[in-house]
Amino acid sequence: MQTFASTISKVFYGTLIHSVSIKEIEYILQGLLFIDNKGKIAKIVKNVSQDQLDAALEGVSSDKLVRLTGDQFVIPGFVDTHIHAPQYAFCGNGHDLPLLEWLDTYTFPAESRFADKDYARRLYNKSVARSLRNGTTSACWYATIHLEACKELVQVIQDQGQRAYVGKVNMNQNSPDFLIETTESSVRDTRAFIEYVNDVNSKIDHKPLVTPIITPRFAISCTSDLLSQLGKLAEEYQLPIQSHLCENMNEIGFTMSLFPESVNYTAVYADHGLLNDRTVMAHCVHMKDEELDLVKEKGAGISHCANSNFNLKSGIANVRKMLNKEIKVGLGTDVAGGYTPSILEALRASRTASVALDMETSLVVAELFYLATVGGARVMGLEDTIGNFEVGKEFDAILVNASSDNSPVDIHDHDTVETSFEKYLFVGDDRNHEKIFVQGKEVRIPGAASRK
Numbered sequence: 001m002q003t004f005a006s007t008i009s010k011v012f013y014g015t016l017i018h019s020v021s022i023k024e025i026e027y028i029l030q031g032l033l034f035i036d037n038k039g040k041i042a043k044i045v046k047n048v049s050q051d052q053l054d055a056a057l058e059g060v061s062s063d064k065l066v067r068l069t070g071d072q073f074v075i076p077g078f079v080d081t082h083i084h085a086p087q088y089a090f091c092g093n094g095h096d097l098p099l100l101e102w103l104d105t106y107t108f109p110a111e112s113r114f115a116d117k118d119y120a121r122r123l124y125n126k127s128v129a130r131s132l133r134n135g136t137t138s139a140c141w142y143a144t145i146h147l148e149a150c151k152e153l154v155q156v157i158q159d160q161g162q163r164a165y166v167g168k169v170n171m172n173q174n175s176p177d178f179l180i181e182t183t184e185s186s187v188r189d190t191r192a193f194i195e196y197v198n199d200v201n202s203k204i205d206h207k208p209l210v211t212p213i214i215t216p217r218f219a220i221s222c223t224s225d226l227l228s229q230l231g232k233l234a235e236e237y238q239l240p241i242q243s244h245l246c247e248n249m250n251e252i253g254f255t256m257s258l259f260p261e262s263v264n265y266t267a268v269y270a271d272h273g274l275l276n277d278r279t280v281m282a283h284c285v286h287m288k289d290e291e292l293d294l295v296k297e298k299g300a301g302i303s304h305c306a307n308s309n310f311n312l313k314s315g316i317a318n319v320r321k322m323l324n325k326e327i328k329v330g331l332g333t334d335v336a337g338g339y340t341p342s343i344l345e346a347l348r349a350s351r352t353a354s355v356a357l358d359m360e361t362s363l364v365v366a367e368l369f370y371l372a373t374v375g376g377a378r379v380m381g382l383e384d385t386i387g388n389f390e391v392g393k394e395f396d397a398i399l400v401n402a403s404s405d406n407s408p409v410d411i412h413d414h415d416t417v418e419t420s421f422e423k424y425l426f427v428g429d430d431r432n433h434e435k436i437f438v439q440g441k442e443v444r445i446p447g448a449a450s451r452k
């Protein structure tokens with residue numbers, strides 16, 4: 001007979017911190033978190049004293065027990081709702097130009113190199129490893145237009161063990177000769193990519209972690225015909241969709257000149273079957289109220305990319321307004337518009353952006369942590385799977401040590417769990433990440449310094 005203990009693969013004992021609502025972070029002290037053989041959270045017990053530990057373990061053997069010590073705590077993994085894998089090649093460079101000029105000068109030449117799949121594999125290995133090391137357990141990736149390189153990205157993500165949406169980018173107009181497709185090849189390769197991921201997923205022995213996502217780069221780079229065909233593909237395969245929206249004033253002006261039949265930029269996507277409850281729209285900096293209302297009506301989510309919006313001088317998105325309208329919002333690093341694949345940095349930039357916009361209504365710590373975890377999960381439509389520690393969800397998590405070797409954080413005697421956690425959020429980095437888990441399994445990150 002199968003006992004509870006025999007279904008358990010790992011148990012954590014110590015401090016667990018997660019978001020239970022946008023207003024509340026729960027600090028579970030002396031918590032026991034049981035993970036089952038499928039990587040799901042089987043049970044959580046709170047306030048278990050040392051004396052009660054043996055009984056509370058219910059027969060689970062001690063070699064499955066991870067005792068958290070001192071300044072260690074376990075938090076849900078971060079969700080990066082918008083990141084460009086190929087752009088890691090120039091991450092940290094090229095912030096002197098606004099969006100459209102930045103695309104022409106830095107981005108398109110860098111992405112054209114992904115016609116070479118060996119280059120793609122080398123670069124993608126670094127890109128994904130750096131994202132994971134920063135605690136991103138789930139990511140919405142953009143690849144490039146190149147089918148073979150897209151497959152490489154899927155392989156790399158599978159090998160490294162991240163949960164991900166991966167998009168083959170579509171571009172059939174207003175793009176340079178060295179980075180453009182025909183309508184036919186764009187649709188054909190997108191279908192081939194979807195079939196490839198489905199095939200890879202059919203051969204693995206656990207619940208798949210990688211999902212294809214329909215990825216028209218933005219309306220400027222796709223004809224109306226291509227957008228419509230992509231909308232149909234998303235419907236046929238019931239896939240998520242991602243694109244860019246209202247990032248920059250020149251982008252909006254250009255878009256409206258290309259799609260005069262649509263009432264606004266947001267409507268361009270809606271009119272082509274690309275705005276629904278599986279859609280992730282990045283940026284949304286310059287949205288009219290009726291555009292936000294349309295996003296809400298369609299049930300789409302917004303990826304807030306504050307770091308990128310500062311770097312490319314795009315503007316500041318009004319997250320408070322989005323939240324007041326009960327629109328789903330998560331954080332995006334938007335590498336390489338954003339200069340780092342760190343969601344901790346995205347969280348900090350989001351706070352600064354909200355203060356710059358309106359000090360009175362700026363985002364508070366509980367809200368920021370929510371956006372980085374549960375908010376991102378909702379944007380990806382994964383709120384029943386990840387985001388916080390609820391029984392039945394999959395265990396995607398970071399084991400944080402606020403005073404690890406080389407920690408950028410100093411913890412003093414007077415610090416509490418709350419103040420240590422907040423210090424980690426605002427001062428910490430990947431040196432505080434001792435272990436990363438996806439679907440209950442510890443992720444082995446290539447190139448990461450060996451950790452305790």
Ligand SMILES: O=c1[nH]c(=O)c2nc[nH]c2[nH]1
Nearest residue numbers: 084107217218244308337
């Ligand atoms: O920040 C951005 N990065 C991109 O690569 C891109 N493409 C279209 N619009 C974009 N915005």
